[in-house]
Amino acid sequence: MRIGIVAWDEEDPDSPELASTGRDLGHDMAVFFLEDVSCRDAGGVLETTINGEPAAGFDLIISRAQIRYEHAQTDHERYALLSQVPGLTVLDPADVYLNAESKFLGLQRLGAAGLPVAPTRCCASAAEIGSALADWGEVVIKPTFGLGGTDVERVRHLDEDRALVDGLLAKYGRLVCQPYYPHPEGDMRVTIVGDEAPLIMNRVPHASSWKANAKQGATANMVTPPPELVEISRRAARVMGVTMAGLDFLPTPDGYRIIEFNNCPGWYPAPEDYRRHLTERVIEIFVSIHESKTRVNGHAHDLRRPVP
Structure with a gap:
């Protein structure tokens, strides 16, 4: 089967690893970016292309795409062109x-x-963040689009942190605002693929940071979580309609709460054996979905193509 992976960016370590696993499983794999998606005239029809080649030459696209805040319209257009190619399975569209x-x-x-879910407010002004501070004591503010802990900040006092608050508001216009929950023992990241939970990490912040994010120095430990967190994560993925997701939970006085839902979860902090198990399941589950879809559409045939 010919499978394409839309990678996050040049520094994304997970997409190349996923492609390597796919090749080991006998598939013809290619990694590209949304910027590589375009279209051209093909006899009066706009044909979607990937690096100048017809996108219809692929069977399955696994998306780890980055919708960039400053290029959201263009990135969405490229993604939508890819999602509308007849016979091509894009997960997720x-x-x-x-x-x-x-x-x-x-x-x-x-x-x-x-x-x-954790209590959440949409704040478009310093006054609204000040109101959240009055109610919650400390807050975390962040953009509604983003990854890796970028521009995720903890605010304790509006006067002292005013420059930080004003800078993020000027950059994004409005911010996600949530109570700050102390978590010295880290958060819980449950990765869902299909209806499985093949990777679960406890991410512990570095001593110099409060962020439970590997890009910010956190340490990842493989754990068995409370069973209810896995079931909540499965339900969350079904509610959102996604095939692969990462659910971030923090312990609170009211029990574990979902802090974020991630549709492009990373797994690079995990040990190699765990990563390999995850990438194998991603390929196997996504291929199974494509094959089921193809059979339903009445085009069942030998989908495996020889690898060049």
């Missing part, structure tokens, strides 16, 4: 993926489904 990219939309939908 543009509408599903883009909705899951938004922290606001994700938390809204999960909360409406009765899942335990």
Whole structure:
């Protein structure tokens, strides 16, 4: 089978590893970026291309795409072009993926489904953040689109942190605002693929930081979480309609709460054996979904193509 992987960026370590596993499993793999997606005239029809080649030459696209804040319209257009190629399975398609990219939309939908999300406000001014501080004592502010802990900041006092608050508001216009929950023993990241949870990490902040994020120096330990967190994570992925997700939980006085829903979870902090198990399951589950879809559409045939 010919499988394409839309990578996050040049520094994404997980997409090349996923491609390597796919090759070991006998597939023809290619890694590209949304910037490589375009279109051209093909006899009066706009044909979607990947690096100048017809996207229809692929069977399956696994998306780890980055929808960049400053290029959201263009990135979404490229993604949508890819998602509309007849016969090509894109997991997940543009509408599903883009909705899951938004922290606001994700938390809204999960909360409406009765899942335990952290209290969250949309703040478009320093006064609104000040009101949250008055109610919650300390808060965490962050953009609704983002990854890796970038521009995620802890605010204790509005006067002392005013320059930071004003800078982020000027950059993003509005911010996700949540209570700060102390978590010296880290958070819980549950990775869902299909209906499985093949990787679960406890991420412990570095001594010099409060952020439980590997890009910010946190240490990842493989753990067996409370069973209810796995079931909550499965339900969350179904609510969002995504095939692969990472659920971030923090312990609070009211039990574990979902802090974020991630539709492009990373696994590079995990030991090699765990990463290999995860990437094998990603390839196997995504291929199975494509094959099932193809059979339903009445085009069952030998999908495996010889690897060049």
